[in-house]
Amino acid sequence: RTLIETIGSGFATKIIQYFHSKNLFEHFDTWVDPVNIAKKYGYDTHLFTDLVEFVYFSTDLFVKNESSLYKLTETYQSYEQLGHVFDKFLLTYGPCLDNLDHSLYSPCLGNDITNQTAFADAFSFKRQYADNDIIFQEFQHYEITTIMDLGCGPGLFISQFIEECPNASRNRRNKYRFF
Numbered sequence: 001r002t003l004i005e006t007i008g009s010g011f012a013t014k015i016i017q018y019f020h021s022k023n024l025f026e027h028f029d030t031w032v033d034p035v036n037i038a039k040k041y042g043y044d045t046h047l048f049t050d051l052v053e054f055v056y057f058s059t060d061l062f063v064k065n066e067s068s069l070y071k072l073t074e075t076y077q078s079y080e081q082l083g084h085v086f087d088k089f090l091l092t093y094g095p096c097l098d099n100l101d102h103s104l105y106s107p108c109l110g111n112d113i114t115n116q117t118a119f120a121d122a123f124s125f126k127r128q129y130a131d132n133d134i135i136f137q138e139f140q141h142y143e144i145t146t147i148m149d150l151g152c153g154p155g156l157f158i159s160q161f162i163e164e165c166p167n168a169s170r171n172r173r174n175k176y177r178f179f
């Protein structure tokens with residue numbers, strides 16, 4: 001990657017972060033003219049269209065047709081999954097990068113300025129990527145009665161495990177008291 005591409009990537013990240021914070025990606029589940037979105041929100045139509053075009057050229061988020069309409073690529077059609085990634089990385093860890101000087105000198109590597117609310121919100125509803133029914137069938141088949149969850153996040157899987165296997169023992173460790 002060239003220096004110019006890297007800088008452009010940083011600009012694209014800021015645009016994506018803004019679009020996500022305003023829920024603008026929800027409009028791109030079908031072919032849409034950015035001018036219509038800009039008008040709906042009172043944005044300058046030329047600038048908004050240029051920003052969409054910039055994200056189109058800088059990332060793999062959008063596809064564009066011959067009528068200059070845009071939509072999310074098939075990879076990102078599940079805005080629920082895409083929103084989870086945005087919440088987790090851009091909103092949670094964004095403050096650490098925005099305040100890089102603080103993060104570099106902080107004894108806790110900037111964890112004190114991570115957006116813990118955004119991190120919790122990233123997991124606020126079940127954004128499971130796979131059907132856990134198969135896993136629970138395996139638990140029953142092998143008579144698994146104990147599970148330990150080590151890691152970050154709200155423990156959605158272990159919560160579901162508790163519901164499915166109420167008599168099983170469980171233990172959860174997480175450095176974030178927020179959950």
